[in-house]
Amino acid sequence: MFDTKKALFGLLALIMVFGSTMPSYAADKKAAEDNKKKSTSTKSDTAAKSQAPITIEGDELSFSDSTGQVFAKGNVLVTQNDVKLTSDLLNGNTKESIVWTDHEATITQPGVNLVGSGGLRFNYKDNTGNLKLATGKVGKQLVTGHNIEMVSANEIIINGGTMTMCPAKVPDYHVSASKIEIWPDDKLIAYGAKFWIKDKVIFSLPKYQKSLKKDAKSDMPRVGYSSDDGFYIKQYLEYPIVGNVAAFTDIALYSKAGFKPTYGVVNRERKYSLSVTHGEMEDDDDNWVKKEPEFKFEYYPHRLGNLPISYTFSAIYGKWTDDYKTSWHQDYNLYFSGDPIKLNDTMKLYLGTGFQKVLESYDDSARNVFRYDATLTKQFSSRLNTWVGYHYIKNHTGLFSYNNVDLGREFDAGFSYKIDRLNTISFNQSYDLDNHRVYDQDYTWYRDLHCWQSSLTYRAKREEFVWKVTVTRW
Secondary structure, three states, X not given: OOOHHHHHHHHHHHHHHHHHHHHHHHHHHHHHHHHOOOOOOHHHHHHHHHXXXXXXXXXXXXXXXXXXXXXXXXXXXXXEOOEEEEEEEEXXXXXXXXXXXXXXXXXXXXXXXXXXXXXXXEEOOOOEEEEEEEEEEEOOEEEEEEEEEEEEOOEEEEEEEEEEOOOOOOOOEEEEEEEEEEEOOOEEEEEEEEEEEOOEEEEEEEEEEEEOOOOOOOOOOEEEEEXXXXXXXXXXXXXXXXXXXXXXXXXEEEOOOEEOOEEEEEEEOOOEEEEEEEEEEEOOOOOEEEEEEEEEEEEEEEEOOOOOEEEEEEEEEEEEEOOOOXXXXXXXXXXXXXXXXXXXXXXXXXXXXEEEEEEEOOOOEEEEEEEEEEEEEEEOOOOEEEEEEEEEEEOOOOOOOOXXXXXXXXXXXXXXXXXXOOEEEEEXXXXXXXXXXXXXXXXXXXXXXXXXXXXXXXXXXXOEEEEEEEEOOO
């Protein structure tokens, strides 16, 4: 039997294909010729995607060949490459390359999932559009907005919106703003930003920037305690200056150590970052140094050709001061990390090696540091994980204690056990192979506070307690 619905769908898909690609045939032909001479750019990739076929499915479909008008009703699905639109009612025009609806609609593409309860308008040729009264997810950020504009595949603007990484119905923390510009996996800028904990505004800023790159610092306050420094509260903030350049500060107030702010300027490019930092900083072993200032170049992790190896590089030059000395400090560090080697379903081996050059003006010293690292992990169950590691560092003793590795040859071992949904305990022991002694023993209790993470560590060999509360990284 002849299926009218399928015939309509097939013809509609054909019209959408030719309606979106035929006008650009001359440009496509020229682009094809140019591509024989040079590699395809990101811009041409985007153009190619926008000219890809678009299909519309629905329980009821109709269209006009003369006007290009399209109508779909019931379980409507619009697809073009990785972009999908769903709704129960949709209008469109193939000549103008647009679709729209006043009904609730959802749009999904890599890294983006948004629902507009007030409707949607989308240009599938330019990959631009807007959603009204929208909620959803952009990268790891949960967002809402009176109006969300899709400026391009790489930029989204939220007008009158909020953002958070806490999935609670009433988030433990969030940021609201009159306007939020988001470049997924890169950064966001919020205008008229207010920072909330539950239903209370804790502070506000006229303009605020946040990095969305891996391991970026939290924009919410961090609190904690250590035996040496006492109780503390910290807050990291960035303010955009121009382009990829931003000013930053990490405000820190300790009950024992006092007020210890750091501040500076950072320029984050796609492959590297440049920064200037001034202020007092502390490492994980409670060693302090004052940087006045420090210049740093950091090359982000990159693959070594087609090998299963990544590498990073950093260069530091700055004036370092502690309680006893001042030195112009230079530090050049190159490190290679292999991809995890899967030995079986529950065991993985991690290998790494690197070289470091450290120069000091204080004593005209120069150190060539070589290091090798090997760590083996074993997952016995979803609750129990264990690890053992060997670390070798040649010429590890430096002029400053800050960020200096304590042991030349170290063997460490430990485990973590998840007691229940909210509680996890762990133990880690460090053994000094050169002096045949236990160097550190750390016992830690982790408590899940929903959108916050609390950890309490007892460092037995040092008789120290360390307590931290930070935002949970989802």
